[in-house]
Amino acid sequence: MPLPHRVTLARVEEAARTIDPVFLDTPQYSCEALGELIGVHLLLKVETLGPIRSFxxxxxxxxxxxxxxxxxxxxxxxxxxxxxxxxxxxxxxxxxxxxxxxxxxxxxxxxxxxxxxxxxxxxxxxxxxxxxxxxxxxxxxxxxxVDSLDIETLEGAATIGLELLKLPQPLDVVLVALGNGALFNGIARVMKARSPGTRVVAVGAQGAPAMIESWQAGRVIEHERVNTIADGLAVRVPIPEALEDMQGLVDDVHLVSEEVILRAMRLIHEHAGLVVEPSAAVGVAALLEHTDLYRGRAVGTVLCGGNLTPEQMRLWLGPVLEVQA
CATH class of the missing domain: 3.40.50.1100 (Rossmann fold)
Incomplete structure (x- = not known):
């Protein structure tokens, strides 16, 4: 028998009543232009517009x-x-x-x-x-x-799941970035309880595979180094409790390449007018790398952060900015 999950829906609902409203009810909408390009019905949940530009x-x-x-x-x-x-x-x-x-x-x-x-x-x-x-x-x-160990970090992130439940129609799939685990485990806990028909997919970066490898192996796998532009996903040493939280919540996993993460960032900027950091683009990157898996389906992803330096914007979004100019 699986252990009871650390996150209870009662506490998530308490979090939704307690958290500063400036962080809640972030935009979530169908991005038709980008969805048509990829071949899916794409729902973007935008967490980059608050005072710290992050979920x-x-x-x-x-x-x-x-x-x-x-x-x-x-x-x-x-x-x-x-x-x-x-x-x-x-x-x-x-x-x-x-x-x-x-x-x-x-x-x-x-x-x-x-x-x-x-x-x-x-x-x-x-x-x-x-x-x-x-x-x-x-x-x-x-x-x-400790993010993803202290339970409040999961309970707060899980309020995103409550907001996704307010959509007129349930999502077929939600693609969620997997770093230390709070975002994925919080959202997945709510979706599995309240929208069991929605598949929840964890997405990481190929240059930082420790969390996904550990989940696949059923034990902690550490790496000596990471090599990814997605700093929010750059975990070398997984938290055991976060891996335990993932049990029963994961329908699939993807590790996406640096090249496709950059392409996803540029497409999000071009078609949604949003500046996102690499960690926030991995859901769209997974759609680009696995289009046939998701074609024609209602797919949501969380744009979880948007803190780029001016140098990063020029380096990573430069081709898009030049075309738009």
Whole structure:
């Protein structure tokens, strides 16, 4: 018998009542132009228009709302969780230190600092920064917040699933980016409970396959390094609890190439007028790589973040911008 899932629908509904409304009820609509190009009925759920341009505001705001002691908070982040935590902590007067890698997106780091949090750079990737944050928290009087382990991060992300249920017709498939797991596991938990006919597909980057490989193998598989532009998916060391959360929720998985992620970003910009980061484009990338699997079906995907530096925009979206000019 499978273990009961850590996420309960009652808590997800509580999160939807508690989270700052600025993060809720984000746009979700049929993108006809891009859908016709791919050959699907495409629904985009846009999480990039709020104050931190990322879905992580939901889980962070719910988590900080539940804090009931005076300890400062620590977290590790590739950038978006750090911004979300900084926003929520500033609102409630809670101290926060964010650990990030020396290669982290400088736009995201600047925004974390502007929101009042302290930033410590350590190591060459997210997992190295997370290990340092855990060490410091263990030695001091601080709480370490771990995305996808702390249940509030899943409960907040799961509110996206509640909003998808408001669509006039249920989706045949929802393609969800798989990083540490909060976004996928939160949404999938709601969809499996309330829309069981909807297939839920996890999408990762070929250059960071640890989560999907671990789920396929039924055990944690770690990698020495990652190599992907999708920094939000660049997990080397999966969280065991996140893998356990995936049990019974995954209908299929895809690992998409860097080349197709870039193509998806450009098509989203060209046909939807939206700037998204690589992690947010992997659902569309999966459609481009596996068109025959989804042709003619109603497919949704979550554009989960949109924090690009000007240099990244020129490098990755430059061909589209030049054509439009």
């Amino acid at each position: 992580k505001g939901r889980g962070a705001d719910f988590l900080v709302s539940q804090v009931n002691d005076d300890r400062p908070l620590l977290c590790a982040s590739a950038g978006n969780l750090g911004q979300a935590m900084a926003y929520a902590c500033r609102k409630r007067g809670v101290g926060l230190t964010v650990y990030a890698s020396t290669r982290a997106n400088h736009l995201k780091l600047d925004r974390i600092r502007a929101l009042g949090a302290r930033v410590v750079l350590h190591g060459e990737d997210f997992d190295a920064a997370k290990l340092e944050a855990a060490r410091v928290a263990a030695e001091g009087n601080a709480r370490l917040v």
